[in-house]
Structures are given as C-alpha cells and as structure tokens.
Amino acid sequence: MNKITRRQALGTTAGALTVLGLAGATAYAADTDSRAAISARDAANAGPAGTAGTAGTLDEVYQGRRIQITPATGGAHHGGHHSAGLPAVRIDGRELHVMQNADGTWISVVNHYETFSDPLSLARAAVRELQGAALVPMGGM
Incomplete structure (x- = not known):
C-alpha cells in the first residue's frame, strides 16, 4: 500500500496554495480592469x-x-x-x-x-x- 509522505503532503499543499494565489491575483486584476472600464464608460455615457x-x-x-x-x-x-x-x-x-x-x-x-x-x-x-x-x-x- 502506498503511503503519502509528509514531504509529498507539504508539496501538494504548497502547490494548491500557489494555484489559489495565482487565481486570486488574476481575478483581482480582472476586477480592477473591469472597474476602470466601467468608470471610463460611465464618464463617456454620463453626458453633461x-x-x-x-x-x-x-x-x-x-x-x-x-x-x-x-x-x-x-x-x-x-x-x-x-x-x-x-x-x-x-x-x-x-x-x-x-x-x-x-x-x-x-x-x-x-x-x-x-x-x-x-x-x-x-x-x-x-x-x-x-x-x-x-x-x-x-x-x-
């Protein structure tokens, strides 16, 4: 029976946290870009x-x-x-x-x-x- 070692568990956890961190940073960047686009659109559509x-x-x-x-x-x-x-x-x-x-x-x-x-x-x-x-x-x- 294959047992997972402590090193493998830590490596898997670190990898998962890295993926989550990258996904969060990407989502934040997309949100910031969309807010900037909304502000630009609102300024253009606001009229006077x-x-x-x-x-x-x-x-x-x-x-x-x-x-x-x-x-x-x-x-x-x-x-x-x-x-x-x-x-x-x-x-x-x-x-x-x-x-x-x-x-x-x-x-x-x-x-x-x-x-x-x-x-x-x-x-x-x-x-x-x-x-x-x-x-x-x-x-x-």
Whole structure:
C-alpha cells in the first residue's frame, strides 16, 4: 500500500496554495480592469456633468439616482462630528458620508476601501455599489 509522505503532503499543499494565489491575483486584476472600464464608460455615457447651480453646486441623475454635491461651507458636517471643508454629497436627498485622504483622494462610507479622484466619481461609485438600496444615515435609522 502506498503511503503519502509528509514531504509529498507539504508539496501538494504548497502547490494548491500557489494555484489559489495565482487565481486570486488574476481575478483581482480582472476586477480592477473591469472597474476602470466601467468608470471610463460611465464618464463617456454620463453626458453633461450635471446642472451646475449656484456657487459650484452639482445636481445630476445617474443610473436613476439623484446626486447632489454642494461645496464646502464654513460649518461642521454630519451632525457636528466632522471638521468643515468637506462638500455635502447627497444621493436621493440622503447625505453620503465622505472623507478626503491626505493625498487628495476621496473615500466614502459605502466604498471605504477604494479611493476616488473627486466627489462626483465617488458618488457615482456609491450609486453603483448601492444597487438600488437606500442610503442609510450614519447614526442608524
């Protein structure tokens, strides 16, 4: 009867883990490429960037959801627990919590592992990620 040696078991395990790692890296690269393609497509299909209102306010409908971005004001945001200087980003009238990183990129509570170059691309990504779900306020319901 053939018995498997410890060396053979470790070699098989290492091989299987290598295959899984390569498959994961390939899937990640494909996902990154598809996200870049989606962003490029959305930018091309968005048409006008929205209606610019007074003092740089942006108002647009993206994938059936209304995005409103108003520039930073002198007051505090989100019930007073954040410093001033952040624009107010709303999806269907509900505020999306946004933060700016030290490098100038933007993140949101919906997409906090992915950075965006501006609040509009961040809001569009949040709309895609929500997939029709309502945005829930930061403090709960």
